[in-house]
């Protein structure tokens with residue numbers, strides 16, 4: 001691949017390795033191991049494996065390598081390591097680089113499992129973690145210290161779609177020598193250029209938009225070759241969170257249509273948000289692409305578009321939210337996001353059920369809040385479905 005191809009071309013061709021058969025669609029190398037021609041070759045490979053030399057699928061596999069090279073090419077990253085899930089990527093990126101005594105600053109508005117890793121796991125091993133309001137640059141500035149090793153945040157938070165200023169936080173972190181780790185799931189590789197904006201490490205749950213069809217769990221960590229191969233790979237390959245070759249094949253094929261799907265989903269999300277923005281059953285419509293989003297200027301600068309997810313707050317609380325969800329005929333009630341199907345979630349009783357009430361309040365997770373991950377269905381059908389369901393709310 002030459003350096004000047006655009007991301008949409010790289011998404012289709014990047015990383016391809018053809019076998020001797022010249023297959024068009026990438027092969028699934030569903031093998032845990034590899035045969036060496038001689039004992040000397042085995043010895044040499046264990047000393048140092050070349051880019052097309054494999055040892056064991058936990059260390060690497062040709063199909064997994066194709067996925068890693070393709071997503072790295074799309075992101076403009078030097079390298080990538082594919083993982084068994086998004087959480088294997090989040091925990092692997094953090095744990096592989098941290099040690100007892102280190103200090104981390106993190107945004108408070110996080111996916112529940114990310115919060116668990118930072119609050120419960122890292123602290124158990126002697127890492128100090130300070131939580132801040134991610135949208136407040138002054139809070140980041142106050143919390144980042146001379147001895148801070150890393151900062152962590154979701155560039156767009158789940159489920160209330162708070163946006164963190166990547167360039168702003170990166171400038172503060174880099175001034176103190178801290179690395180910037182960004183969970184970029186909601187922003188997607190299509191609307192985010194997190195590495196160019198100052199992130200050192202970008203993490204995706206591939207389960208979401210990259211698969212985009214609800215089939216498999218996966219994740220990926222992107223960064224410099226030095227960080228991926230010297231810090232992440234030794235940790236991941238010895239602790240077992242590597243991606244399976246079958247999953248890598250699903251994700252690789254997902255990358256080919258990622259751009260088309262995310263653009264279609266975003267167009268649908270924008271149209272829905274505009275259609276219901278002033279609906280009288282709704283106290284709030286939160287969509288980063290609306291002018292009414294409190295961080296609209298930042299969204300335009302950082303992403304250019306509002307993405308594929310919106311959140312609505314029904315005035316009638318939980319009862320109204322449940323009536324609305326139960327009346328849908330196209331959208332489905334589930335908890336994934338980024339899917340080709342429109343998926344609706346009631347965070348207060350499902351994904352964020354276990355949060356204590358004061359934390360729900362602090363994060364804006366009200367009883368009327370419904371998260372809508374918008375799919376690629378016909379736009380008019382989706383708007384009709386939501387307006388009809390709102391009548392019952």
Ligand SMILES: *Cc1c(COP(=O)(O)O)cnc(C)c1O
Nearest residue numbers: 085086087111183185205207218
């Ligand atoms: C889903 C999600 C994860 C975890 O990914 P899994 O593939 O489910 O392990 C991490 N961060 C964010 C923001 C997510 O939405």
